[in-house]
Amino acid sequence: MNHQWPRDVEGLGRPPVSCLGACSAQATGVSRRVFLASAAAATGALAGVQQSAEGEASLPAPLPKGAPLRVQPVFVWQLYERRQHTSWRGYGGLHTQADIEQEMSRIRAELAQLAAGAEFPMEFLPLASVRSEGEVAAAVASSADVLLVFAYAGSQAWLEKLAASGKPNVLFVRHRSGPVYLWYEIAHWRLLRKSEDTFAEPHLDVYDIVVDDYGELLWRL
Secondary structure (H helix, E strand, O other), rough: OOOOOOOHHHHHOOOOOOOOOOOOOHHHOOOOHHHHHHHHHHHHHHHHHEEEEEEEHHHOOOOOOOEEEEEEEEOOOOOOOOOOOOOOOOOOOOHHEEEEEEEEHHHHHHHHHHHHHHOEEEOOEEEEEOHHHHHHHHHHHHOOEEEEEOOOOOOOOHHHHHHOOOOOEEEEOOOOOOOOHHHHHHHHHHHHOOOOOOOOOOOHHHHHHOOOOOOHHHHHH
């Protein structure tokens, strides 16, 4: 027997079905499987939003910030006097008092920028100039938590006394970020190895020396 479907559904080519949402899917040309999958995804997304909101509401208060890290920057330097018939000047890009003053201004500006971008509280004490035993002793007596030593030039003994101060030391040297520092050339074999083949400096190692990179310096602090 041939069944004739009512005119309003005859064009669909199949008998009418109970809808509960499926009819709207058919009307838009979306398969029932795709429609149900989309509905499930939407339900899951709403549940995720609700859980996220509940999770945010239950998050503990952020931990209070601790006391600022007090950092004593120390610029170790030396200018050389010309001597006849002998080698008199070490490596380095600073040759006059004006060069020294310009470099100290550069350091102050860079440290101010570093402190402004740090994710933890930090206080830089005034930059100390070290070019004598007395100035080394004054830097060692600083109330800072850590010594940040900009090692341009000067006696190896000065750096060793700073390292032995009982405070953590970070040694910063320049290669390409400004006038090259003498201690960039010689820190490894003179300061760390004492001109020998093995490491001999008890208070510093290669991880305490930073070349040019203030991001790396901040990570060490």
